[in-house]
Amino acid sequence: MKIFILEDDVDQAELISHWLQEKNHECQSFTNGRDFIAKVPYEQPDLLVLDWNLPGISGLEVLNWVRSSEYSDLPVIFVTTRNHEDDLVRALDQGADDYLVKPIKQSELIARSHALYRRHNQAQNKLVSIEPFTFNHKEGTISFNGNEVKLTAKEFQLANYFFSNQDRLISRDYLLETIWTKSASITTRTVDTHISRLRKKLALDGSTGWKLVSVYHKGYRLIEVKTE
Template sequence: MHIAILEDDPVQRELLTLLVQQGRHTCKGFETAAMFQAGVQAETFDLALIDWMLPDGNGGEVLQWLRKTVGWQLPCIVITAREEEPVTVAALEAGADDYIVKPAKPLELLARITAASRRARPGQLPVLRAGEYEIDITRQRLAMAGQPMELTQKEFDLAVCLFQNMGKLLSRDFLLDKVWGVSTEVDARTVDTHVSRLRRKLKLDGTHGWKMVSVYGFGYRFERVDG
């Protein structure tokens, strides 16, 4: 998922960013309500994490604006250091889907993100995002830098498998099982051929922030290129 983080404290914002990324999500941080409002109108997000106390307002005002402007399809979780019951009630009445008291516990935060998204989109498969790449599993579409890519069904299935396992060492047997099925008659060379084609089509050489790394005698790792 692609998550908007509204948090004015740079340390807390960086911490939330790290936690979100550990859950294999992408995100963008905003330090004021005004910046957040401009951001969600210019870019599509799957969920928002909103601090309650802000330099130019509060989370309740942001939530009310969000529900009137964007609607109810965007799940929102309020994160704040205040745990008084009136604040919790105010957040939920303003339109929050959930509420977390700082400091956010990593596993709890990721679980609540998943739960809020699931409630908002029951039965809907996710849109996977990583930098300039976006995969809409439901519509069977993959875009790079906003441009739809032409892929065969197996290339698309392989791309989904890779984006769902970013940073992991994947054997050829694992990819054969996930993409072609356990009863397939094809061999490991088929995996190599499709990986080569996908690497070329999607430019997975590091130029767009991601690369496909061959691991001799084993398989592949799909990883981010920092810097």
């Protein structure tokens, strides 16, 4: 796996690189966002590790560039000292796949990197179409009756997961662990907010033939319903 690391603390970058190289991964480190962005198209990495607080372009700005580029599906892990819940939610909502707060542990970084890479490359759950929706995994969008619906990265992941698990009751905690890879650092309010947006954007109220229902104190279930 080829991993790009954006970290202005040289010692921290060397440590992260050393840990990942011990697992036979190829690593390249950058101290500023401009060099990082310039290299992505040529090197085509498999995973990005971003710090937030950087000189010039911030890690969040780099993330926004990634998600709006042709490399929008690259998995991204934030490694940062910013540990406020609002920062974590903001990064995840804008497309980060995972979020680790410094000081990080070697075993956790390795495990989360491998988990993200596996999920990124699992094709069996990648839907192409399911009436009346069409999934575009490269762009992270869904079309409804031919009209594109713009979704955040997490909303798209949620939609893909629910449509891949129709009729299954899925708990909020399970969604946190599966979609956000976190079970304790953020609250289930994050899940509820994303579900509400997804339900509205895709009209998952039964009118499209699909309904995303809340099951009190248990979670959510996507069911197919008959429309007249």
